[in-house]
Amino acid sequence: MRLMARVAGLFSPKVRESWREVESRFAIVQEIKMNISLFSERYVPLGWANYDRMSSQVLAELAKCGVEHGEQLLTQHHLDEQTLQVLGYRFHSAQFQPWAAIYERAIERCKVEDWLSTVALTLIIIDGICTTNSGKHPFSGGADAEVFDTQTSGTGGLAEALKVLGATRRKLSEDAIDAPFRHGVVHGLNPNYGHPIVAAKAFNLLQATVDYFVSMKDEAQRLARAEEEQRPGSFSEIAASMRRTAELRAAFESWQPRPDRTSLAIDETCADLGDETIPEAIAAKYLQLLKKSNYGALAALNVDYPQRSVAYRAGQLRKELKGLRVLHWTISSIRDTSASSTTIKVDLQVEVAGCRDEFSGEIRTMYADPSFEPMVRGTAGGQWFVMPNLTTDLWVKSVQLGAQ
Structure with missing residues (x-):
């Protein structure tokens, strides 16, 4: 393909220009893939998850800096008012509307830096969404199913982050933690979790949870449509469709303003x-x-x-x-x-x-x-x-x- 384009480019400046644009876009895509891979390698073990709406600009900045500074950038990004507002729009859909009031309260507590309440409320939402949409607890395989066409499934995705954050905490520790470990927060074994980075990771996990189950629903609908389209129609269904088409055509042709x-x-x-x-x-x-x-x-x-x-x-x-x-x-x-x-x-x-x-x-x-x-x-x-x-x-x- 490249060889043919280069040969054609010898005779056409337009072909050369078009090919340069294609190669430029290809390089951008490859860079994004590399940045996602680096994110998965460096930050998922720390309790962060990749998701579809993760800012490509943030990923690019993370690739250029050390992990400590990177976590500061991620914390700032996930606690940013606009980032949280965009996430909030998802709770106006029927799929997530049941948790809209809890999300609004979590944002209220976040604005006044009440991290203890923010983290707990966010984990409640994640638990509710996952259990409702998959029938399983998020930290017990609720997001393990592979879903097509989403960054939240597979390497660096939601399931890997849940495994990190679902680590069992068996003893009380008053030391500060830097991630919303479920056992530590919900069971009160890590009471010193009221910190910005913990809230940021909780919101990050919520972002991934929402994207994952939106994609899961879309995939189920696509499969159902494909199955329905491939199913041979019965004679009565075909006849009804033909009648409906004829009725619509007649109505359109007979309509006059x-x-x-x-x-x-x-x-x-x-x-x-x-x-x-x-x-x-x-x-x-x-x-x-x-x-x-x-x-x-x-x-x-x-x-x-x-x-x-x-x-x-x-x-x-x-x-x-x-x-x-x-x-x-x-x-x-x-x-x-x-x-x-x-x-x-x-x-x-x-x-x-x-x-x-x-x-x-x-x-x-x-x-x-x-x-x-x-x-x-x-x-x-x-x-x-x-x-x-x-x-x-x-x-x-x-x-x-x-x-x-």
Whole structure:
């Protein structure tokens, strides 16, 4: 391959340039692999674990320094506020949401340098995640299964770190420890564990635990899909699929946009918007929910491709729109933009900290399935959702009014 590229490069500057770029990227990949290998050799025996989202920049710095300085860098990185915030996002997914409150408390204690509480709470989360997802205790083979396409499985991964941190502690010792040994912490045999490096290693272990079980779930889903795709369909399934395809095609071909409606004055006093099969009815409902500050119901109507929990999305809306009141709303125009979407222009009167103003925006509605895949309006299995652009515009308006 390289020989052919070099021969071609004799006649083409573009080929030479492209090949130099390929070799540069290959060298970067090889350097990252070498840095990961060095990390596994030097730091895993000390209770650190490699994981998929480990900063490549941190790994590169670790390769250039001694172990003592390296542990200082790792401690600083894993206790960094932004690093912990990014990890916290994972607890908004359904897989890890049960431990979100404990994680929030662990972060609270970390911020005030209460390392004793931070470490204990973090170990509780790790134990809960591992036992729930694997049926085994983390320090008793709960993460031993090989998982495809993740740094947390195999050399330098989660299982190796758990073996180090699961070392049995049989006698009480009041000497300081530098790693969250389970027996020492949970069974009270190493009570002098309240140190930053111990908390950092606990968070590092949590990072690896989360990545490992996300990858395990993804692998199980891929295998299930592959098995389902390879399974020969029955005659009835094939026939049903053909009917469904024909129905969707017919619905799409027969759909026609309604005439645009402008100069409207539809507001909360109108009584003819109860039919939620039409997008303007959903828009009116959405505006009423905004007026009532019903963030949970608003979040349930919003399109959210990451499919985070409604509770999390409601909390985000509450933060963004805190202090803003919708006093009055009017729908001024309706336009069908496609078989699955309608754009509705709205005028609102809003108030922030006693300051009132007029605001015009758009509600973009989309007919979709529960996974937010667009569908032809009116077909079975779909419903109207609202894109979150209006609430974003309202947040900007809130900031502007609050600054006055």
